[in-house]
Amino acid sequence: MSKHDARRHTMVEDVCVPKHLLSTAKFDSPWELKKWEKSLPENDRVPYTLARSASQKQSGGLSRSKSLGGLARSASLSTLRVPRRPDATRPRSNPPALQLWDEFKKPAPLSPPLEQDEPITPIKETAVHASPPLSANSSDTFASQRSSMEDVYEKAKLRKVALQRKYWVRLLFEISFYTFLILFIYFVLIGMPLWKGAVWWLYWVISNKFVIPGGWAILLGLAFLYAFLPLLILFEKDPPAVLVPTDADLEKQVSNAENTALLIPCYKSAQIIGPTLDAALKIFPAENIFVIANGNSETPLDNTEEVCRPYGVNHLWVPVGSKIVAQFAGCYAAKGFENVLLIDDDCALPPNFPVVSNRLTSSVRCIGYTIKSVGPDSSKGTYCQQAQDLEYKMSGIQRAFFGMLGSATFPHGAISLWNTEFLKQTFNEHPGFSVSEDWFFGDACRRLGGRITMCSSVFVETETPSAVFFASGGSRGGFGEMTVFKQRFKRWNFFFVIGMYYDLKYILTSWKLGWWEIGAKLCVFQEVYETLIYLLAPFVLPISFYVRPSFCGILLGATIGMYIVNVLVFNEIHLRLKKERIDWKVLILYYTFYKIALTGINVFSCYWSLYKYARYFAKRHPKVIEDEEAIGVVLSLERDVEIPTIEENVATTVIPQDADANRAFKRLTLTRVEAPPITMDETRGLWL
Template sequence: MAEDNPRKSTEDVFIPKELLTTAKFNSPWELARWEESLPDNNRISLPEPRTSSNRPLSLSALRAVARPKSTIRARGRSDPPAVQGTFNYVAKPATFQPASPIPEKEPITPVQNAFLNPQPHSKASSYTISSEQSSLQEVYEKAKLRGIAIQRKYWVRLLFEYSIYAFLVLFVYFVLVGMPLWKGAVWWLYYVVRTKFVIQGGYAIIIGLAALYAFCPLMILFEKDPPTLDSESESPDLESNTSKVQSTALLIPCYKSATIIGATLEAALKVFPKENIFVIANGNSKTPLDNTEEVCKPYGINHLWVPIGSKIVAQFVGSHAARDFENALLIDDDCLLPPNFPIVSDRLKNTVKCLGYTIKSVGPNSSKGTFCQQAQDLEYKMSGIQRAFFGKFGSATFPHGAISLWNIEFLKQTFHEHPGFSVSEDWFFGDACRRLGGRITMCSQVFVETETPASVFYSGSGGSRGGFGEMTVLQQRFKRWNFFFVVGVYYDLKYILTSWKLGWWEFGAKLCVFQEVYETLIYLFAPFVLPISFIVRPSFCGMLLGVTIGMYILNVIIFNEVHLRLKKERIDWKVLLFYYTFYKIVLTFINVVSCYWSLYKYARYFAQRHPKVIEDRDAVEVLLSLEKDSNSSTTSVEDDIVPLDGVLGRGVGRKLTLTKVKAGKRGNGEKGGWI
C-alpha cells in the first residue's frame, strides 16, 4: 500500500502531542512554515483553545480533523479509521482514550471553518467580509503572527533611532561641509554654479516646468452646477441621483468631534437617509473620549466607537460596516455637503475607481473667515482644478483627504497596498489606488465646505475645529501634510518606474506624480542653490525671482477672474493681491523647513515598524467584533472580543460600541433632500 500511495504512509502516522509542544523555533514564520509542512493526521482530535501555556497541536492537524470523506476518496485515499482519540502520556503505561468523532452532518462553526479550510489571500483579490467569518478569522491569525514578527525590542528601536541621528550628523559634516578633509559638496556646488553651470539655462528649465504645471490646468473649466432641489426642469437628474444615494454609504471618521459633528450630520441628512450614514468615532481608549454618540443619537444614524486612535483604522472598520452598499463616500467630520450634492457613482467604471470632489475653505458658520482662511480657499480651489485636469488625461495623485467617493470593494483592496501610516493616509490611498490599476478623477460641480485654520502662526479664541483639526496652518503642515514629503519621493519614483497598469492613462498620471517629485527636490535644494545663485549672479537671480512671483500672480488672477467668476466663487482683490502672495512665500519657507524637520523625525517614527491595517491585530480584532454583531437589529451593542489564544490585544479587550438603525420605509411621495 505504501508503494501505491507514498503520501499515506506519512500522513497516517500519529504525532505525539508532547513532541509537537516541545518543538522550538527562532521566529513565528518558522513555526508557520513547520506547521504547514506537517502531514495530515486524521487521528488527532480538536485541541483545546490556545492559551498562553497551551499550544495547539498544529494548524495542519486542525485542518485534518473534519475533512469530508469525499475529499479523501477524491485524492485516492482509503477511509480514515473509525476510532479517533488521543494518548494519555501522564499515566504509565500510555493508555488510549477514545474521543467522540465529529459527525459528518454536524454543522461546523465559522471559527472552526477558519482552521479547517483556510483560503490564502492575494494582493489582487478583493478582501471581503462574506457571510462566513472564516476568511476574517484567518486574517486575524496572520495578523497575530505578523505583529510578533515586526516587533522590535526597546534597545533595537533605541539603537536604530540614534544611529539615524549619528548618520545625519556625519552626513552634514563629511559630505556637505567636508572641511578640512575635503572641500565638501556645498563648495563644489558653488564651484559648478560659478564656473560650469549656466544660471540662465537652469532657471529657464525650472520656470518652464513651473509654468507648465501652473497654466495647463487653466485650459479646462469647472463643471456646471448640479440642479437645485426646486428645479423642475432638471427633475430626471434628481431622480437619478436619488437612486445613486441608495447604493452609497456615507462614512465619517471622527475624533473628539462632539462640538462640530451636529452641523455635519444636519447637512448630510439633506442628501442621505439616516441608515446610510456611519459615524466612526475613534481614540486610544476602551470608552469614548467625548459625547459624540449622544450627539448622534437624535439623528438616528449609525454610530461606531473604535477603540484605536487612527483615522485609517476607522475607515477600515467603516468600509466593512457598510459592506451592504456598493459605494462609499468618505468625508471629514467638518465637511458640510451642499443640499444639491451630486453622487456621481456612475463615473466609477472601467479604470476609474476613486472620485475626488473640489473643496472650499470657510470660517465658523460657513463664513468667509479670516484673510488666512480666504487664502486657503483660493489654494484649495486651484488644487481642485489641477486635480481635475490631470484626472481627465490620466489620474490625479490622490483625492482630497476631506472627501472622496470609492467603489467599496476596491476601497477594501487598497488596504492590502496601503502601508498603514496614520499620517498622510489620503496620499497613500492615492498611491495604492494607482498601483492597483485605478484612476482618480474629480467632480468639480460643487465646492464642499470644510473649516480651515484661522491663521498661519498664532490662533486666537475663534474657530470650532475639533479633534485633530489643527488651529494654525503651521501645525497643520508640519504635523501631517508635509511629514511624508521626502519619503513620498521614494514611493513616487517607485510608481513612475514600476507601475504600468493604467495603460495609456499612465502617461498623464506619471506627469502628475512627477510634479510632486519636482517640487520636493526644489524644497530640498533651495537652501543651497538659491543662496549660491545670489552670490554668483545677484542681480539676475533677483530679477528672475521677481518674474517667478509675477508669473504666479498672473496665474491666480486668470483663475480668479475666469474660472471662479463663472462659479460665482471669486476671492476678494485685497486677499488676492496683497495677502495671498505673502501667504504663499511664507508657505514655501514652511515647506522647505518641514522637509528637513521630517528627516530628523523619521528616526523615531521608523524606529518602530508600522503594520498594514490588515496586519494590525487590534484593527482586525475590532472588525471581528463588528462582524459578530453584524446581524443584530438592536440599537446598542457592546462586546469584548477574546482571541482564541486567550491573550488580549495590548493587555485589554478591544471593545467596539455599535449603534445601528434599520432601513426605514419611504413613501413614493416623501421629500427630504434627494431621498
C-alpha cells in the first residue's frame, strides 16, 4: 500500500453496537425518549422500556473490560468497507460478503451479567449532515451509513409524494400566476383610466420634484464604491514554478493534494475531458480524481468512461441528469478525503496550481479561485472571449476583496474548494435547483456560518462562448453554449429576481458569521442593488430622458466613462503585475459595447424569468436530500461492496442479493480504474 493510501485507512476495527448497549441510555424528558426510539431503523426499533427491563434482568450494567464477548458476537464490518485501491500484497479472494450481510441483520444477544452500570449517550436522529469528522484513525461503520441513508431515502420517498401536484393544480398555478402579472401590470403600473398608476406617478415625481440629480448622485456613488474599492487590493503573488519548488512548498502541496479529491461533474464530455485530466494529473494522484458523468439514462450517453480509462482515474455514471446530483454523489464516493475540489469539465488547472486546503478553517469553509476565459487550446480566442476574460478577472478581484472584508457571495461555479463534511451539510440547505447551483451553494454556505474567500495567486482556464448573439457553429461539449446570450439569458440570470428574496432573507435573518457579517452583507446587497437597477431601468431611463434628455445623457456618459477608467486602472496595474494584460483594441473598441449589450441582456432576462417562473414553480422542487433519485444513487453506492479483480485492471462491484437490496432506485455505477504505480517527482513537484 502506498504512503498516501495508508494515511487514509483506519487501523480501528469497525463493529456493530448491540441493542442492549442502547438500553442503558439516559434521557432528560419523555420527548427525548420518543425521539430516540423513532431514530432507530424500522427493523431494529425496540421500545426503550422493554430494552431497559431486559437489561436490568441481567443484574447490573456494562463493564468495558467484560463487554468484549458481546461485542465479538456482533459482526465486524470493516471488511465491507470499500477499499480505495486494491493492494498487490493482499490476497485476491472475495470476502464472504453475503455471510457478513446475513450476520449483520441478526439481532445481537444480551450480554452476561456485568459489574457496572455505565450510561451510554443516547443516539441522536441521523441525517445526511450528521457524519462525524474523518480522520486517519476513525471511520463511519457501514451499518451506520446504511441506516442513515436508508432513513433519508424513506423520508425522500414520502417527501416525493407530498411534493407531487396534480396536472390541474399545476395548470391552475400557471393561470393564476399569469393572471396576477396581468392584473399587476394594469392596475398597479398603468391604472388608466380608473386611476393613475405607478408609472404616471414616477413621471410626475421626476418632472415636478426634480429628483434626477439626487437620484443619479446616489447611483453614481454606489457604483463608484463597488467599482473602485476592490482595486485597493492586489492579486496574490504567483505560486512557485513547478521546476524549482522549495522543500516546504513541495511538502505542503503533496500533503494537501493527498487529502483532497478532485470531482469533475460532466455531461457528454468525451471530447473535452482529456485535456482537463492531463492538467489535473500534474497536481493530483489518479486515485484522487473522480469523473462524474451524468444523464437521464441507465447507461452512459457517450464514451467518457473509455476516454478516462487510460488515465487511471475513477469514473462514475450517475443516471440522473443534474450537475448538483452528480456533485452530491461525488461527495459520498470520495468520502475518504478530507476536502474536495469541484471543477468543470473544461477547466485546465495550471501546473503550479496551489491546493490551499490549509486555508480552510472553522470559519472559512469554501475557497474560490480566480478564473480566466480562453478559446480552443488555451488560445486568447475571439474578442468576445477576451472581453469575458477581463470580466472574469475583475469579478475575481471583487470576490477576493469581499472575501477579505467578510465573505464573497459565492465562488465561481467553474472551481471551488470545500471541506467534504461541510459540503455535505450545504446539501441540507441547498434548494436543489438545477440552475445556478453554485449561487445557492454560496447562499447555503453563508447561512450555515461559513465564510467564502478567494485564492487569487493563479488564474484557472475555462473555455467560454465565442460570440455574444450569433456563433458560426461548433460545440463546447455537454451544455456548453456557443453564445453569451444563450448562456446568461436562459441559465445564469434565471434566478436574478427570486434571488433577491434569498439575499434579503440572508441580510435580515442570518448572523452566524459574527463581525464578518458586515462585509458579507455589503457584498450581498450589491446583488440586490444591481437587480433593482435591472428591474427599474425600463421605466426610469425612458422617463428621465423624456423629462431631461441633455442632463441624463451627460450623466449616462459620465457613468460609462467611470467604468472605462475603472477598467483601464485594473488592466494597467493589477493585470500588468500578473502579466495578464488585455489587448488595448479589446478595451477601447469592444469591451464598452460588450458591457452595454450585456446590460440589455440582464434587463430583459429578468422579465423573461418572471414569465418563466409560472411554469417552473408550478412543479414543486425537492431539496437534494429530499430527492428520491439523488438519495437512491448515493444509497446504491453505500450498499455496494467493492471486490477487487484483475480483469482489465478495473475494480467492479458486487451487491448483496437480499430482499432489501432489490430496490427500485436508479443505481450509480462506480468504476475504479487501476492506474500504474504513482510516484512523486520531488524535483518537479509532479505526480508521475
